[in-house]
Structures are given as C-alpha cells and as structure tokens.
Amino acid sequence: MGFSQNLFLSITTSVVLVGVATACSDGQCKILDECSSNQDCGAGLYCFSCPAGFSGSRCVRSTITNQFKLLETGRFRLINKLGIPSGKLQNWILHHKLNLLFNNSLPFNKYAFLTTHNAFAIDGYPSHTGIPRITVTNQEDSITEQLNNGARALMLDTYDFRGDVWLCHSFKGKCYDFTAFGPAIDTLKEIEAFLSANPTEIVTLILEDYVQAPNGLTTVFADAGLMKYWFPVSKMPKNGQDWPLVSDMVQNNQRLLVFTSIQSKEASEGIAYQWNYMVENQYGDDGMKAGSCPNRKESPPLDDKSRSLVLVNYFRSISMKKLSCEDNSENLINMLRTCDGAAASRWANFVAVNYYKRSEGGGSFQAVDLLNGKLLCGCDDIHACVSCDCMNLFFLFGLMWTIGHGQISSSNLLPKSSFP
Numbered sequence: 373m374g375f376s377q378n379l380f381l382s383i384t385t386s387v388v389l390v391g392v393a394t395a396c397s398d399g400q401c402k403i404l405d406e407c408s409s410n411q412d413c414g415a416g417l418y419c420f421s422c423p424a425g426f427s428g429s430r431c432v433r434s435t436i437t438n439q440f441k442l443l444e445t446g447r448f449r450l451i452n453k454l455g456i457p458s459g460k461l462q463n464w465i466l467h468h469k470l471n472l473l474f475n476n477s478l479p480f481n482k483y484a485f486l487t488t489h490n491a492f493a494i495d496g497y498p499s500h501t502g503i504p505r506i507t508v509t510n511q512e513d514s515i516t517e518q519l520n521n522g523a524r525a526l527m528l529d530t531y532d533f534r535g536d537v538w539l540c541h542s543f544k545g546k547c548y549d550f551t552a553f554g555p556a557i558d559t560l561k562e563i564e565a566f567l568s569a570n571p572t573e574i575v576t577l578i579l580e581d582y583v584q585a586p587n588g589l590t591t592v593f594a595d596a597g598l599m600k601y602w603f604p605v606s607k608m609p610k611n612g613q614d615w616p617l618v619s620d621m622v623q624n625n626q627r628l629l630v631f632t633s634i635q636s637k638e639a640s641e642g643i644a645y646q647w648n649y650m651v652e653n654q655y656g657d658d659g660m661k662a663g664s665c666p667n668r669k670e671s672p673p674l675d676d677k678s679r680s681l682v683l684v685n686y687f688r689s690i691s692m693k694k695l696s697c698e699d700n701s702e703n704l705i706n707m708l709r710t711c712d713g714a715a716a717s718r719w720a721n722f723v724a725v726n727y728y729k730r731s732e733g734g735g736s737f738q739a740v741d742l743l744n745g746k747l748l749c750g751c752d753d754i755h756a757c758v759s760c761d762c763m764n765l766f767f768l769f770g771l772m773w774t775i776g777h778g779q780i781s782s783s784n785l786l787p788k789s790s791f792p
Contacts, residue, residue: 406428407429413431418434422730425698425732430733432733434737442754478748480618480621482614482747483744483748484721485721486736487683488518489511489655489724491523492528492529493507493510494509494513501552503550505550505552506551507550511726519562519566521729523728526575527579530556530581530582533547533552536592537557537591537592538554541553560596574628576722578646578722579633579646587640601625603626608644615680630643631645633670650683651681652670653668653684655689656689660687674715681721683720686703686708687699693730696727697731700726700728704725708723721747723743742754
C-alpha cells in the first residue's frame with residue numbers, strides 16, 4: 373500500500389471518527405435527528421424507525437403538548453409584553469381577564485384532544501381466558517402510558533361476557549374467548565388512578581357498546597370508583613351551544629365524559645348517546661380517501677352545528693402497524709383540513725388514530741397541535757398562540773369570545789395604544 377493510499381485511509385478514518393464524535397447523544401438529539409436508542413433523544417421524543425418516511429432510526433415525538441400549561445406560560449408573556457402592573461384595581465381586572473383567556477377557562481369544545489382508537493387492544497396484552505387471542509391490535513402502550521403521553525380520549529368496545537362487562541375486539545356484537553382482551557374494570561381502574569393522580573385532567577371515553585345487561589355499564593363504572601368524576605348528561609349542551617368551561621369542570625371534579633353508541637342508555641343509565649352531542653366522519657378505509665370526509669352513517673351530517681363536538685377518525689379498517697407511521701403524519705394533517713371544510717369550518721375536537729406514537733416526526737401529536745392552534749387562535753400550531761406573531765390575534769380572539777359570552781364586560785379594556 374502506497375503513501376497516497378495510507379493518507380486517504382487516515383483522512384477517511386478521521387472524518388468518520390469526527391462524525392461519530394459530533395453526532396448527538398445523551399438526550400441531546402432533536403426531532404428527526406438520527407439516533408441509536410431512546411436515551412439519545414431529548415424530552416418528549418423517542419428513537420423510532422419508519423422506512424416509509426426516512427432511513428435508519430430518528431427521534432420522533434412521543435408526547436402531546438399540554439395546551440393548558442403552554443397557555444399559562446403565554447399569559448405571563450403577554451402581561452410582560454404589555455407591561456401591565458398588578459397594583460391598581462383596573463390593572464387587577466385586566467390580569468383577571470387575561471386569566472380567563474389563557475388559563476383553561478374556555479369551553480370544553482374550544483380544545484382538541486388526542487384519541488386512541490381501540491385503546492384496550494394492546495400488543496402483548498395477556499390472555500384472560502386461557503385461550504390464545506386471534507384478533508388484531510391497535511396500540512402498543514398500556515392505558516396508563518397512553519394517558520401519561522397525552523391521550524385524553526379513549527375508544528373502548530364493551531361487551532357482555534362471562535357474566536361481566538369485558539373489552540373485546542370482536543364482530544356481530546358477540547365476544548369470544550379468542551377475541552376478548554379483559555374485564556373492563558381493569559382498564560377503568562387505570563383511568564381512575566390517572567384521574568386521581570392528575571386532578572386537573574379531563575378524560576373522555578367513547579364506547580362502542582354491546583352491553584345489554586341492565587345497568588351493566590353504570591355498575592362497572594361504579595365498581596371502578598369513577599362515578600365521583602362523572603360529568604352529568606344534564607349539563608351537556610343541546611342545539612350546538614358551548615360546553616361548560618374547562619375550569620368549571622375541573623373545579624366541580626366532573627372530569628370524566630362517557631359516550632355510548634346505544635341511544636336508550638341516555639335515559640336508562642344517564643350515559644350520553646354519542647351522536648346527540650358530536651358529529652363523526654366515517655372510520656376505516658372509507659374515511660381515509662384523500663379529499664373526502666363523509667360522515668359515519670350513525671352520525672348526523674358533519675355540517676350539523678346542533679352538535680358542538682367534532683370527531684375525526686383516521687385509521688385503517690384492518691390495523692397495519694408498519695404503515696401507521698405514514699398514516700399518522702402528513703396524510704392525517706391533510707384529512708383534518710378536509711374535514712374542517714366538511715364540518716362547516718369547524719376543526720376537530722377529537723382525532724382518533726391507531727398506534728398513536730408512530731410517525732414520520734410530529735405525527736398525531738403535531739396534528740393535535742394544529743387543531744388547538746386553529747381552535748384557540750387561528751394559527752397553524754398551538755405554540756404560535758404564545759408567540760409574538762400570534763399573541764395579539766390570540767388575545768383579541770379570546771377577548772371577543774369572553775365579551776360575547778358574558779364572561780367580562782367591554783368596559784375597562786386596554787386602550788388601543790396599549791397594543792404593541
């Protein structure tokens with residue numbers, strides 16, 4: 373080997389070693405940086421491989437943006453930006469108004485929430501029947517992990533089985549040993565533990581309900597200790613009105629919303645019939661066609677504004693884990709925009725997906741950021757609602773709502789010269 377060859381090898385080796393030395397690691401990697409383990413990625417990210425979207429393994433998002441905590445930060449930022457002291461009565465009133473706008477004090481239907489489709493159908497969930505399960509799964513994380521990572525609505529399929537209420541991924545309204553996941557009370561107790569440990573969080577359950585036993589659902593909810601969090605049907609709005617303020621729901625500890633697919637249970641058990649309160653697009657393959665957002669047949673038309681909540685499904689008829697990272701990325705964002713148009717310019721409050729953490733980067737978490745940005749300040753990302761570019765728009769948007777809904781009067785407002 374000649375001198376020139378030795379020199380070339382030395383330079384090549386040095387370049388490779390420098391590249392390795394400068395590659396991110398130890399929690400320093402940012403979104404879409406290459407990684408070799410979860411420990412390489414920063415907070416809120418994990419190391420993932422999505423061949424349909426990128427080569428190798430990269431850091432992608434693993435948690436939601438908490439819109440309430442983010443907006444609390446924005447409140448202080450706006451106060452500082454406007455230079456409002458807190459000493460005088462008039463300034464105290466202004467601080468109070470800003471609290472209303474920024475501190476989870478808008479109606480529940482003014483926010484968006486990540487929803488896990490078939491949240492109970494989890495990879496590796498142990499058999500509770502002693503018979504191997506022959507059915508598809510839709511999620512990888514436990515219920516507790518889903519909630520901890522920011523899912524705030526869970527879709528559950530409830531069945532009569534073995535003299536109790538079970539969660540089952542079955543067909544024709546009947547649960548079998550080989551399609552059963554487990555007693556519903558196990559999952560409901562996980563939800564109760566989360567609500568107990570997180571006293572400001574609200575969880576929504578959307579039930580595909582096949583339980584026929586009289587009071588079967590209310591019994592299992594009571595046995596799980598969840599009735600103390602129950603949001604009553606009597607407080608749910610009719611005719612497209614706004615929902616109660618999130619802050620009031622939290623203060624009253626009415627932090628569990630439950631919807632059933634059986635209409636009669638609203639009267640017999642006090643469980644809200646889903647389509648009295650929300651519209652929903654078609655689920656499965658028919659709901660994933662680009663440029664089209666038809667309503668589910670059980671749902672009122674998407675543009676029916678007598679229902680205050682909008683649910684958008686975006687998942688395949690037959691769950692395909694390897695394709696979910698692509699499904700949960702740009703295609704999902706595009707469908708949310710399409711469904712906004714179909715729902716009479718109303719952005720979704722719930723977006724339901726399979727394998728919620730799989731994506732090409734931001735995924736379902738970025739989709740919820742988009743929805744909250746649109747709902748709260750008309751921007752393309754919730755983070756923009758607390759940026760300088762969007763701050764005044766957000767302030768005026770919220771101010772118009774609070775005045776229009778009687779939360780504050782139009783007197784003693786900031787003079788025009790106060791706006792930067």
